[in-house]
Amino acid sequence: MRVHFDVTHPAHVHLFRHAIESLAAEGHAVGVTAREKEVTTALLDAYGIEHEVLSRKREAAWALGPEWGVRTLRTLDYVRRFDPDVVVSQLNPSAVGAATLTRTPSVVFHDSETAGRLADVLAPLTDVVCSPTGVQQRLGDNHRFYDGFHELAYLHPDRFEADPDLLAEYGVDSEASYAVVRFVSMGAYHDVGEAGLAREQKRRLVETLAEHGPVYVSSEGEPPADLPGDSVPVPPDAIHHLLANASVFVGDSDTMAIEAAVLGTPTVRVDSFGDGDVLGCFNELERFDLVHSTTDGDEAVERAAELADDPAATDRWRRRRDRLLDETVDVSAYMVDTIREVAG
Template identity: 55%
Template sequence: MSRIHFDVTHPAHVHLFRHAIRELADDGHRVVVSSRDKELTTDLLDAFDVPHTVLSAMGDRKAALVSEWALRGVRTLRYDRRFDPDVVVSRLSPTAVASATLTGAGSVAFHDHEGTNRLAGALAPFLDRLCTPASFEADFGAPHRRHPGVQELAYLHPDRFEPDRDRLREHGVDPDSPYFVLRFVSMGAHHDVGLTGIGPAARRRLVETLAGRGPVYVSDEAAGEADPPAEAVPVPPALMHDLLSEAALFVTDSNTMATEAGLLGTPVVRSGAYAATDEFSNFAVLGAAGLVESVADESAAVDRAAELAADPDSGERWRRRRDAYVRGAVDVTDHIVETVLEVADE
């Protein structure tokens, strides 16, 4: 049996790796998880019953960020020297890759954001596998492996996810009546510098446009609580995908959540600065599949959202497109497990 270390430093990494962590552990492999106290990362790990060790906490200033990652590098190396892993798995984490190199462990990294291709290129020589979606045009050399389908299929493939409608009802959400979900991000990540999301005026117009058709649930990293007639998202973070799955429409400037909604068969309009770029090849594929509509102009995005909200057949159309897309993709958790064990055995 293999000894496997997963390094989880962001909420999205929890979802990406949680099924693989459980499957490997259930199969008798020794699996440990190191975490970072960032946003909802540790809360999600706890909600999904994933034991973990916190190695660092996110600071609120750039100087704090530098010192945090320096400290994390030291702690990760100590952690691996104690655990002695066969392979270290991360979402393109420099500290995890460095620790694997210094301890002689194999190293596997997953990458799906072309905006960090320079980092991926710098780390590639130290990796045994660098896994990306097949849509990536960049070539990272010998360790590069491409898989069909986006990485969110690790947890939203139909074989992995089924919405819990009863739990939605427990939180006051009626899955049998139309409701709408809006998600706005703060654009504070290092790769978001100089970019903006959907502006306040367009957000207000979205709420006013949709509120006459059903409840409007808003998650806004920048503004916090939703202003009436919108409501705050009524479910805990671990149920966010259940909420998205049953929504009549999702509008966002979040790239990850736009992808998630499309994979759940929910009509989705993506706007904000990223919608005007070709930085994410995933969206060329998802757009061609009819799963995500990217509309850079805010006013046009609101208009398109209104059209979809008024279209009673949009949900069924999206579900058919989702089913067609998934038939040509893979269960990415299976790909993670196979890759990790392949490297552990080398």
């Protein structure tokens, strides 16, 4: 087979990494195109995945449209050059558009109802759309569902094991209590009109958690100048080892909240999307009591403090994670099987 993966976000690197490696190991030709956004290309480099950069995220909101116009043309050119049997993306307009124009089969992995009308428009143009069962959106006869989460494509125990020795190399004591917090910029197209933690809430959150141990702060863009805490001490490709051993995770990043939860880390998620009425995957996580979601920043700070002060919280979360794993699949294996099927 010839398989084209298009990645435009750091989370997509993690999502597709094991499928890329599995297909390449089987002798298939794998092509990867990328967008320079945050640490996307750094992660590809860290994992040794060859790729071609087609565009770069700009800071100005007005630049998004022109960037995606250029990216679509470059993706079309790449597909014509690489001549894949299937194009794989996470609901990427340029990838779906290029596959449609070249009559190449395509597979989309989609897990967020916040895409809204974009998903409605792109789904009929793809051969197969795959979503976790928690997703409430229904996109037509080609929409399939699997038991799991995108994050289990790389955090399933068959794919990932936390390495305390790796953390020790970067000065992190995996046996000690520490917290990880994540702040996003709310600058993506699906974040328009939404909000995460306010500046004062961020400061109070970190100060409160610091009473229980080190607080490692991951921020999209520069964090507030007066924010206490430490920057994340590990490189981007080791962030999940840091998450897996944390006593608590708190943040307004939905992706990292799911990652922490499926790793069995006590998790508090806060943003104006709220509960599973908007993002159905969180209904599943809350069914297993793996995440506490709230739209109230003050409530998030209080709940985080309770978890940080609870020595039994980690054991409870690990037992809940075991129950979740009993009911879910190895998503990377599911992904490879679907790609083979669609490629024909």
